[in-house]
Amino acid sequence: MSGVYLKEQSYGKDQVRLVKVIRTGKWHEIVELTIRVLLEGDFADSYTKADNSLIVATDTMKNTIYILAKQSSNVNRIEIFATEIGQHFISTYSHVSKANVWISKHKWTRMLVNGKFHDHSFLRDGEDTRNTKVVITKKGGPKDVTIEIESGLKDMLVLKTTGSAFYGFLRDKYTTLQETNDRILSTSVDATWTYNISNISLISQIPFDDIFDSIRQITLDTFATHNSSSVQATLYLMAKIALEKFQQLSSIHYELPNKHYFTYDLDRFGLKNTGKDTDIYYPVADPAGLITATIARTKPKL
Numbered sequence: 001m002s003g004v005y006l007k008e009q010s011y012g013k014d015q016v017r018l019v020k021v022i023r024t025g026k027w028h029e030i031v032e033l034t035i036r037v038l039l040e041g042d043f044a045d046s047y048t049k050a051d052n053s054l055i056v057a058t059d060t061m062k063n064t065i066y067i068l069a070k071q072s073s074n075v076n077r078i079e080i081f082a083t084e085i086g087q088h089f090i091s092t093y094s095h096v097s098k099a100n101v102w103i104s105k106h107k108w109t110r111m112l113v114n115g116k117f118h119d120h121s122f123l124r125d126g127e128d129t130r131n132t133k134v135v136i137t138k139k140g141g142p143k144d145v146t147i148e149i150e151s152g153l154k155d156m157l158v159l160k161t162t163g164s165a166f167y168g169f170l171r172d173k174y175t176t177l178q179e180t181n182d183r184i185l186s187t188s189v190d191a192t193w194t195y196n197i198s199n200i201s202l203i204s205q206i207p208f209d210d211i212f213d214s215i216r217q218i219t220l221d222t223f224a225t226h227n228s229s230s231v232q233a234t235l236y237l238m239a240k241i242a243l244e245k246f247q248q249l250s251s252i253h254y255e256l257p258n259k260h261y262f263t264y265d266l267d268r269f270g271l272k273n274t275g276k277d278t279d280i281y282y283p284v285a286d287p288a289g290l291i292t293a294t295i296a297r298t299k300p301k302l
């Protein structure tokens with residue numbers, strides 16, 4: 001008897017890149033997505049017995065995504081489109097027990113031309129993406145499912161030139177970092193929030209787009225205006241404001257790299273570049289600090 005077993009498995013198609021142009025007369029919209037679908041279910045024999053009979057080919061999954069994109073009117077609402085994709089796989093194949101669908105939406109911002117929004121020209125004004133992960137799990141029949149939705153933003157690069165300090169930290173024989181009450185603060189924001197959804201039929205009532213726009217703005221506003229004593233304290237404040245505003249969320253997770261900008265030592269050349277005279281810095285890509293936290297809602301008292 002073999003001493004090994006298949007502990008878990010999932011498979012599917014990754015990096016499916018899709019563009020949809022939505023035309024209303026001459027007014028066009030563009031949606032560019034990157035999608036991953038991983039299925040779970042009765043696939044163990046394909047691993048352990050080389051039996052392919054239940055494999056839905058990943059090529060079929062890719063075709064399915066394009067077909068659903070053609071038929072759906074929700075491609076630009078990524079949480080809803082991901083749900084449609086997941087529901088398709090759950091309801092079409094009786095041996096699929098769980099569908100995991102990730103979608104990243106890339107930026108295409110409408111161009112301003114001669115002071116007016118252009119009807120069919122767009123600009124990539126930042127590499128930050130909007131993302132979602134939807135997991136649909138079969139409980140009983142194809143309609144009897146649970147749904148988990150996470151949404152977020154990734155790679156939003158921000159910097160402020162003052163309003164950030166870092167002092168009072170633990171000092172020991174390994175510490176060389178000077179305290180500062182004024183530094184450049186820069187980070188690339190990754191934020192992920194989790195929706196509290198009791199029933200799949202309720203998802204059409206959740207204002208996913210408004211919540212995304214609002215959390216993005218809360219993140220920017222807090223970053224800009226908070227007199228930061230550390231990345232940790234600024235992170236917590238962003239998360240607290242977002243959770244207090246949106247009761248639909250159960251938690252929010254931030255990953256904030258501390259992208260260091262160090263003062264360049266110009267004393268060696270007889271030039272003052274310390275304290276109030278600091279204006280020449282050098283960015284250090286790595287190593288970077290990495291500050292992460294998940295802030296969750298305390299359960300209401302029963």
Ligand SMILES: O=c1[nH]c(=O)c2[nH]c(=O)[nH]c2[nH]1
Nearest residue numbers: 166177229230231232258289
């Ligand atoms: O905001 C900060 N948090 C830290 O934990 C840390 N550590 C460090 O070297 N610089 C900083 N800055």
